[in-house]
Amino acid sequence: MSIPRPKPEKFRLRRTMMFMNAQKPGLIKDAYIYGADSIMLDLEDAVAENQKDSARFSLYHALKEIDYGNTEVIVRINGLDTPHWKEDIRVCVAGGADGIRIAKTESAQDVKTVEKAVEEAEKEFGVEVGRTLLMAALESPKGVLNAYEICQASDRLFGVALSGGDYRKCMQVKVIPGGIEMLAARGHMLMAARAAGIQCFDTVFTNINDDEGFRAEVKQNVEMGFDGKSLVNPRQINIVHEMLAPTQKEIAEAEKIVRAYREHAAEGVGVFTIEGGKMIDIAFVPGAERVIKLAKASGIYEGDL
Amino acid sequence: MELKTVGTAGTLESSDIMITLEPAQSGGIEIVSFESSVMNQYGRQIKAEVLASLDRLGVKNAKVTVNDHGALDCTVKARVECAYYRGCQCDVDGTYPWGGVIR
Numbered sequence: 001m002s003i004p005r006p007k008p009e010k011f012r013l014r015r016t017m018m019f020m021n022a023q024k025p026g027l028i029k030d031a032y033i034y035g036a037d038s039i040m041l042d043l044e045d046a047v048a049e050n051q052k053d054s055a056r057f058s059l060y061h062a063l064k065e066i067d068y069g070n071t072e073v074i075v076r077i078n079g080l081d082t083p084h085w086k087e088d089i090r091v092c093v094a095g096g097a098d099g100i101r102i103a104k105t106e107s108a109q110d111v112k113t114v115e116k117a118v119e120e121a122e123k124e125f126g127v128e129v130g131r132t133l134l135m136a137a138l139e140s141p142k143g144v145l146n147a148y149e150i151c152q153a154s155d156r157l158f159g160v161a162l163s164g165g166d167y168r169k170c171m172q173v174k175v176i177p178g179g180i181e182m183l184a185a186r187g188h189m190l191m192a193a194r195a196a197g198i199q200c201f202d203t204v205f206t207n208i209n210d211d212e213g214f215r216a217e218v219k220q221n222v223e224m225g226f227d228g229k230s231l232v233n234p235r236q237i238n239i240v241h242e243m244l245a246p247t248q249k250e251i252a253e254a255e256k257i258v259r260a261y262r263e264h265a266a267e268g269v270g271v272f273t274i275e276g277g278k279m280i281d282i283a284f285v286p287g288a289e290r291v292i293k294l295a296k297a298s299g300i301y302e303g304d305l
Numbered sequence: 306m307e308l309k310t311v312g313t314a315g316t317l318e319s320s321d322i323m324i325t326l327e328p329a330q331s332g333g334i335e336i337v338s339f340e341s342s343v344m345n346q347y348g349r350q351i352k353a354e355v356l357a358s359l360d361r362l363g364v365k366n367a368k369v370t371v372n373d374h375g376a377l378d379c380t381v382k383a384r385v386e387c388a389y390y391r392g393c394q395c396d397v398d399g400t401y402p403w404g405g406v407i408r
């Protein structure tokens with residue numbers, strides 16, 4: 001009982017973030033068995049207005065007593081325009097959540113407001129200041145346009161996520177196969193996140209019976225450069241993991257780069273060629289290391305790096 | 306804080322437990338009804354958890370109704386605490402004692 005969770009890692013692998021209603025005991029008790037990288041216990045939209053109090057008690061005890069293992073535990077709190085968010089933050093910090101997802105983020109100030117309340121809660125509950133990570137959900141054109149300032153607003157911020165439902169509503173568009181209605185938002189948010197050096201996550205795909213449509217969207221996510229995706233159904237987890245997994249060819253190339261870099265770095269050489277004549281410098285190394293990490297997480301890595 | 310009115314929390318869904326607390330002037334903690342789908346295996350443990358939670362919250366007198374559908378300890382505690390705060394009708398946002406009497 002009450003095993004404190006290890007200190008959260010800011011830039012861990014987050015291919016899949018699975019939403020779970022924090023109010024439903026049947027869901028939260030075995031949320032980790034599905035194998036998502038992160039679970040997102042929801043205090044916001046999934047919880048009815050008259051159950052906001054009840055969801056916090058469930059959340060607190062789940063955080064304290066359920067062993068989620070290596071699964072990251074993030075909590076989506078209610079928006080800053082509601083009376084709930086301050087108490088939501090207190091319970092997240094007291095319970096030891098790894099991170100907090102800020103709903104409807106529209107400005108850097110929104111992030112700073114949450115950060116201040118988180119720090120106060122850390123002091124109140126004797127939690128190491130800085131432990132609790134943040135991520136921001138952009139749900140409106142204003143939020144998307146302010147993405148860069150939002151991405152830079154806090155050292156705790158590991159990433160931004162797009163929330164398609166509200167964004168589409170504001171833009172007066174519906175879900176279009178191929179995602180033309182979301183293209184500008186996705187592209188803008190990705191650039192802002194990369195420029196600020198944080199992660200970027202795509203919105204949920206809600207038609208759980210449309211496997212083909214889901215795969216097409218994940219493929220586009222991968223090609224655009226997303227780190228991961230928010231999910232609403234456990235069935236979607238393995239599909240994303242499989243589609244984000246590197247190919248054996250990519251793994252072999254990454255291994256060559258990492259090995260060659262290590263050898264050359266020891267000798268003080270910064271630019272070198274690998275087998276096949278490709279010229280490599282230090283800029284290739286983080287990408288190669290990421291491929292190895294993904295391969296390991298996908299269970300397909302057989303090397304020794 | 307004292308119970309002012311009937312406080313209820315939880316549902317009849319699987320893995321959940323519904324707790325109702327009714328204020329009383331005296332008579333201690335009286336469990337007026339206790340139903341559980343796992344009575345034989347866990348009935349005693351659930352009852353003990355309900356009483357321990359009420360004790361932590363400082364509830365001396367109350368009539369308690371329990372309808373369990375296989376809740377884990379963490380859910381039992383959560384529902385007792387929620388029923389209590391609802392029955393107290395106090396607006397305690399910003400001051401819930403997480404890690405204090407709620408633990």
